[in-house]
Amino acid sequence: MPPAAVTAPMRNYRGRFAPSPSGPLHFGSLVAAVGSYLDAKANKGSWLVRIEDIDTTRVVKNADTDILNTLQAYCLHWDESVVYQTKRLDLYQDVVSSLENQQCVYACHCSRKQIKALGGIYQGQCKNLGHPTHTGALRLTQCHATTEFNDLIQGDISVSSELAHEDYIIKRSDGLFAYQLVVVVDDIDQGINRIVRGADLIEPTARQISLFKQLNHPIPEFAHLPLAVAKPGFKLSKQNYAPAISKAEPKPALISAFEFLGLPTHANLMDLTTEQLIEWGINTFELKQVPQVAEIQISQ
Template sequence: MFTTAVITPTRKYCGRFAPSPSGPLHFGSLVAAVGSYLDAKANQGKWLVRIEDIDITRVVKGADTDILNTLQAYSLHWDENVVYQTQRLDLYQDVVNSLHNKNLIYACSCSRKQIKAIGGIYQGHCKNLHQDITHSALRLSQSFATNQFNDLIQGDINVNNAFAAEDYIIKRSDGLFAYQLVVVIDDIDQGITRIVRGADLIEPTVRQISLFKQLNSPVPQFAHLPLAVAKPGFKLSKQNYAPAICKQNPKPVLIDVFAFLGLAVHSQLMDLNIEQLLAWGVNNFSLNQVPNLAEIQI
C-alpha cells in the first residue's frame, strides 16, 4: 500500500476531523470540525472522523464518547466508521518495519535536554552510530525535506529550513508511535485528499508533506483555519481549560462558528432547526471567505 505510487489526479474529495480525546470539544475545536465538514460537503465529498488517541498518556476516559455525542448534537454526521489510532498499531509497525528495511530509520539516544542545549534542533548525532533499535527512540532519515507549501487559506508558507530538514522521531523510546508518523499513515490509508484544520499545525505540515513523499503517496491539499484565541497568542485549548461547548442548545454556537469562518450570518438563521442551519452553511461556505489570519480573538 505504501510502496507503489498511485496516480489519481481526479481523486474524489475526502476530508476528516481528527480530535484527540483529551477532553470535551471547545469552541476552537468546533471551528475545525465545522470548517472541515462544510468544505467536504460543499465539494460533494466524504467527511470522516478519526480519534487520535495514539498518545495514551493524554487520553481522558470517556472523552471520545463525549466528542462523538457533541458532533451528533451539532448534526455533524460522519460518513464511515470512526477510526481509533490505538486499534491500528499493527499498521503503523508495518510501515516502521518497511522503513527500517530500507535503512531509512535509526536509533537515537539523545535526550530532549541535550537537543535543547544545542538550539532545539537535532543535528544527526546518532545517525551513523548504528545503535540497537529495540529500546531506543527511532528517527526518520529525511529524504524529501520540504520547507514550503501553498495553503488554501493562509497562502504561501515557508518554514525554517533546519526544522524542515531535521530527522525527527517517529517512534518514542517508550514504544509509543509519534503523531507525525501515524497521522500521515492514517491519511494515506483513509484516502484523505484535503486536510482542513487549525493554524497551530502549519509548521508540522512540512514534515507531513515530506513523509507523504517518502511513502510514495499523493500529498493532500492543506487549509489551515484561524485559531480561536482568548487573547493574542493564547489559543483556546483543553490544556488551557477552555469551556466545553453546549450540546443542549447548539444553534447559537453554530452560528457563531459560521461567523468566525466568514459566512454572512443573519438573524433569521435562528428560525432554522440544526439540520437546516448546517445545510445553509454547506450551501454558503467557501474557503475563499475564511479570513487568512493565523488567529482571531473571540
C-alpha cells in the same frame, strides 16, 4: 468584464476531522469540525472522523464518546466508521518496519534536554552510532525536506530549513508511535485528499508533506483555518481549560462558528433547526471566505 469563474466541486473529495480524546470539544475545536465538514459537503465529498488517541498518556476516559455525541448534537454526521489510532498499531509498525528495511530509520538516545541545550533542533548526533533499533527512540532520515508549500487559506508558507531537514522521531523511546508518523499513515490509508484543520498545525505540515513523499503517496491539499484565541498567541485548548460547547443548545455556538469562518450570518438563522443551519452552512460556505489570518481573538 467576463463573469466570475464558478469553482467546480473537488472530485472524490475525502476529508476528515481528527480530535484527540483529551477532553470535551470547545469552540476552537468546533471551528475545525465545522470548517472541515462544510468544505467536504460543499464539495459533495465524504467527511470522516478519526479519534487520535495514539498518545495514551493524554487520553481522558470517555472523552471520545462525549466528542462523538457533541458532533451528533451539532448535526455533523460522519460518513464511515470512526477510526481509533490505538486500533491500528500493526499498520504503523508495518510502515516503520518497511522504513527500517530501507535503512531510513535509526535509533537515537538523545534526551529532549540534551537537544534543547544544543539549540532545540536535532543535529544527527546518533545517526552513525549504530544503536540497536530496539533501544531508544527511532528517527527517520529526512530524504525529502520541504521548506515551502501552498495553503488554500493561508497562501504560500515557508518553514526554516533547519527544521525541514531535521531527522524527526517516528517512534518514541516509550514505545508509542509519534503523531507525525501516524497522522500521515492514517491519511494515506483512509484516502484523505484535502485536510482542513487549525493553523497551529501549519509548521508540522511541511514535515508531513515530506513523509507523504517518502512513502511515495500523492500529497493532499491543505487548508489551515484561523485559530480561536483568548488573547494573541493563547489558543483555546483543552490544556488551557477552554469551556466545553453546549450539546443541549448547539445553535448559538454553531452560528458563532459560521461567523468565525466568514459566512454572512444574520439574525433569522436562529429560527432554523440545527439540521437546517448545517444545510444553510453547506450551501453558503466557500473556502475563499475564510479570513486569511493565523488567529482570531474571541471573547469568552
